[in-house]
Amino acid sequence: QVQLVESGGGLVQAGDSLTLSCAASGRTFSIHAVGWFRQAPGEEREFVAAAGWMGDNIYYADSVKGRFTFSRDNAKNMVWLKMNSLKPEDTAVYYCAADEYGLGSTLWQKYEYWGQGTQVTVSS
Numbered sequence: 001q002v003q004l005v006e007s008g009g010g011l012v013q014a015g016d017s018l019t020l021s022c023a024a025s026g027r028t029f030s031i032h033a034v035g036w037f038r039q040a041p042g043e044e045r046e047f048v049a050a051a052g053w054m055g056d057n058i059y060y061a062d063s064v065k066g067r068f069t070f071s072r073d074n075a076k077n078m079v080w081l082k083m084n085s086l087k088p089e090d091t092a093v094y095y096c097a098a099d100e101y102g103l104g105s106t107l108w109q110k111y112e113y114w115g116q117g118t119q120v121t122v123s124s
Contacts, residue, residue, distance in 0.1 A: 002026045002113040004096045009118030017084045020118060022096030024077040033099040034072065036081045037108050038092035038120075048094070049081060050104035059104050064090075086122045093117040 008020040024031065035050030049070040051058040058070050069082040079096060097111035105111070 002028060002031060002098050002100075004098060004113055004115035006094065006096045006115040006118040009094060009120045011121045011123065012086055014087055014122055014124050016086050016122070017082070018086060018120060019083065020081040020094055020096075020120070022079040022081075022115060024079070024098060028077045030100045031098045033102045033104040033111075034079050035097045035099065035104060035106075035108075035111060036070065036079075036094060037097060037111075038090075038094045039117075040092040043092075045095070045108045046092070047106040047108065050106065052103040055103060057104065059106065061106075083120070086120075088122050088124045091120060091122050093119050 003025045005023045012018055031053045033052050036048040037045050038048050039045045047061050049060045067085045072079045095117045096115040098113040099111045102110050
């Protein structure tokens with residue numbers, strides 16, 4: 001089993017920045033990819049960013065490309081999502097997810113492990 005714990009969410013104004021953290025523990029050696037997803041009330045879970053645990057390719061949703069930055073420290077089992085130029089439409093619960101088999105899928109169904117989520121609210 002892999003445990004994921006997100007932190008760093010909060011209430012910010014449009015244009016502000018926020019960095020989310022995700023700490024992985026347990027069978028972290030089994031992780032092949034990590035992703036960030038978000039879900040707004042009444043909406044489906046949406047892909048934000050993902051990358052292979054050891055690879056160099058990082059994938060971003062078009063809606064966040066150029067504003068959000070995915071990073072990780074494999075030795076510390078930590079993943080971050082730095083979010084700049086936040087917009088009200090970025091408001092959602094943000095989830096960290098881990099996949100034991102893929103290389104960074106955009107499909108939330110491919111991920112086996114999920115954190116509890118952290119709320120990000122951007123006011124206009």
